[in-house]
Amino acid sequence: MNPNQVPPDAPQPDRRAFLRTAGLGAAALALSQAAFASLAPGTPMGIVVHSYALRWNPKVESTRYPGFQNALQLMEHCQKIGAGGVQVGVSNWATDFSKKVRDVREKLGLYLEGSIGLPKSASDQGTFEKEVLAAKEAGATVLRTVCLSGRRYENFRSEADFQAFRQNARQSLRLAAPIVQKHKMKLAVENHKDWRAEELVELIKELSNEWVGVTLDFGNNVSLLEDPAEVIRRLAPYAFSTHVKDMGVQEYPQGFLLSEVPLGQGIVNLKEGVALCQKYNPNITFNLEMITRDPLEVPCLGEAYWATLGTLPASHLASTLRMVRERSFPQKLPSVSGLDSEQRLAFEEQNILSCLAFSKSTLRLGT
Template structure:
């Protein structure tokens, strides 16, 4: 059965220069924090004595140390040399890791600015920089197969522009599966680039939004990963498809010990960085035809398996919603979710 036929037949019934090594057994084996986990608190303007906003990477680094995290992955845009040295000095004193988050050049004129960001990130001690190739979710920003093919072509151009700079400074660039690349697509792109300096940021949960099984995604991308976004996910149905939420580790549907084990098998020194975004559920409109505009190779069988997974794992309680809460309440829940996830990582995943 073709995917479109299956969609029509099920829609009514579905009402889913090398740097020093970090000390072994220290921060390298503790779960760190992705800056997006603090979506409310990062650069927050809310006056809060208990949850003051983080104004820069040093603030976040200090907080990671206070809560027992192993390091951080943070945006490096607009860093000065002096600020990079401040990050480096504090990182070294606290014994934490730092990974950067960076944009890639879209054209040749963007390369000098990219080089400056790479240089400053390296000065701070970042050996790995995470990036994304699209500014949004595949099913929301691309509305034809050709549009997605154009995206893939431009993404390769950007990464090819970045590669000589990465090689020059001996810094690795990790492309996230950011609800844009299916696992096999990203693997194919990395193989085509064929560079030791360009790999993947392996996000554990994003590709559920693309109807892909997380175990398959981790198996496919683990050989190419330089960094990770570890998270847990919960799902429930809604009329146009399913809702998808990050939830504290151990509260969702992912087999985290298995997925972490796969990663450690491929790279025993890989860092695990928590991306626990406290927000309302995302709508995945997989029962609307426009969702499938770029997925012509998905079979009815694959679609059926994805829907079965959503139904089987439907959350027993309503997915978390925070948009209606007061800012202080959102800050409190955000911090609680992160602390709970760190506790799980130490007790159940051995990341301590």
Template sequence: MEEYKKNPFDSYPLNTRRKFIKNASLGLMAMTIPEFPAIFDNTKLGIVVHSYGKRWHASHQSSDYPGFSDASDLLAHCHAIGAGGIQVGVDGWTEDFTKKIRDQRERLDMYLEGSIGMPKKETELVDFEKQVVLAKEAGIRILRTVSLGPRRYEALHSREAFLTFQKQAIHMLGKTEGILSKHKVKLAIENHKDWRAHELAQLMKGISSEWVGVTLDFGNSIALMEQPVHTLQLLAPYVFSTHVKDMAVRPYPEGFQLSEVPLGEGLIDLKKIVNTCKEHNPSITFNLE
């Protein structure tokens, strides 16, 4: 098997494919599958809207699996299955809907986290602030976001392209921080296959704000050839929220295949990640994606 090429964006060396899969497999063998439900200490998991990709705004009708037209439908469904809360997009909310979802959340005694688009240019800041205000009125105190959107290795094809993205992302984060601190709402940037862990950690150190942190996705950074524990060590000090998942890998002629799998059946050390997140943030939420 040939070695992976070094990351074109910096000089940080990557594992070989053979070494990466070997280490990941050792993590899988070390898992104690029956333990995973207990690691949450009876804390109810939340649900990320992306868990229902086919039912969210679904055009087809199903008596067994009806579609969700909005966050209110999703909240009601997740309450019915015993979830503790949801994480859902806030774009397009009106004042009337905000009041409706706030009252529903309070009545069901569930938590509500938002998902918001990161402004790419300063003209988008006004709409961003409107969404932050409505989210706060609904009872949301944490808004998850992503910096780039698409996967880094699909959207950026040169060091220059990455540096341009990095510069703009840092600039816009500085602009949004003032809005967040003004309204006292936290923004949690996900490791969304765009930032590598050390880059996102540097971003957190640079902004140095109590209102800007991280949504730690348990498995995303594997696609950037990072071991989950490495990602955890660098990002846990900044974690506001999470995307809980388990992952599996297997060899493939052009690299490796990566897939989400049922909790406890993959290579993620769930217990270690959950406990470490709790150590750094006792009020952390765990959202199943």
């Protein structure tokens, strides 16, 4: 049995049944209240803004699932459903807005982590510093960042392209490091389907700055043919923050499909991941990144995929494909195709509430 899996006789979320339910909002609220009516001392799992990809600055209106236009609205909702904090972008925050965020955060008893872009050149350092200060004013102590907004196997067509990216990333971090050190803010670089674990460790060690570490994403590196457990073991010693997720996998002709699934239903050993992170950093936060979307295609059997991974031993491909076959998600992977906007919003909220409940009952976060 999957070490995270709930007992086989426990009731499982039924997407179709959920979407047929007339009172979607009432069902979501009932689950939230049942799971979090009496939280014990401790820090419950927080929520990454990307978990609410459908509700953040929404393009459609919903009375049952209203969108979030800013961090204040996101925090208020996350507190209502029992989350311990949020990780959200801090770009273009004015001083007065940062103070509002601080006031609301303190009132609600939430932690705050920022998400920030790196400076690309010295001319960007002023803007970067303003955003660092805005986040600090709001009460954030950790700033998550990424070196690449896309996916390695989609963005680069040659090893030379990847090496140019690597050099630019080094330069960006060298520009950012003295600023976060000056203001005593932790900068946490995510493994964002760009760096394999050993490459990110090398980058952090090379920089050798106590204020620059890692946002440890529990599932991203499956797309780069890495075992999630090994990624967590390698990166946990450097982690300032986390993106907690569980992953479902299935074969497809060009490789495999990869999808966020509710915690406890996938291939990630979440208990071990949480324990290792706490071992190295007792004050680390655990942030849910449950993205409700169609499965991602990882075309690892195609030639283009290997443009930047040509030196990787074939054993990595073999072990990943073996894992995909042996631990294939037992149902169709979650998707939003064919759902209308209201159904998508309901499905997103159901997934988040399910994950929060698992984080409390099984991972013991907030207890």
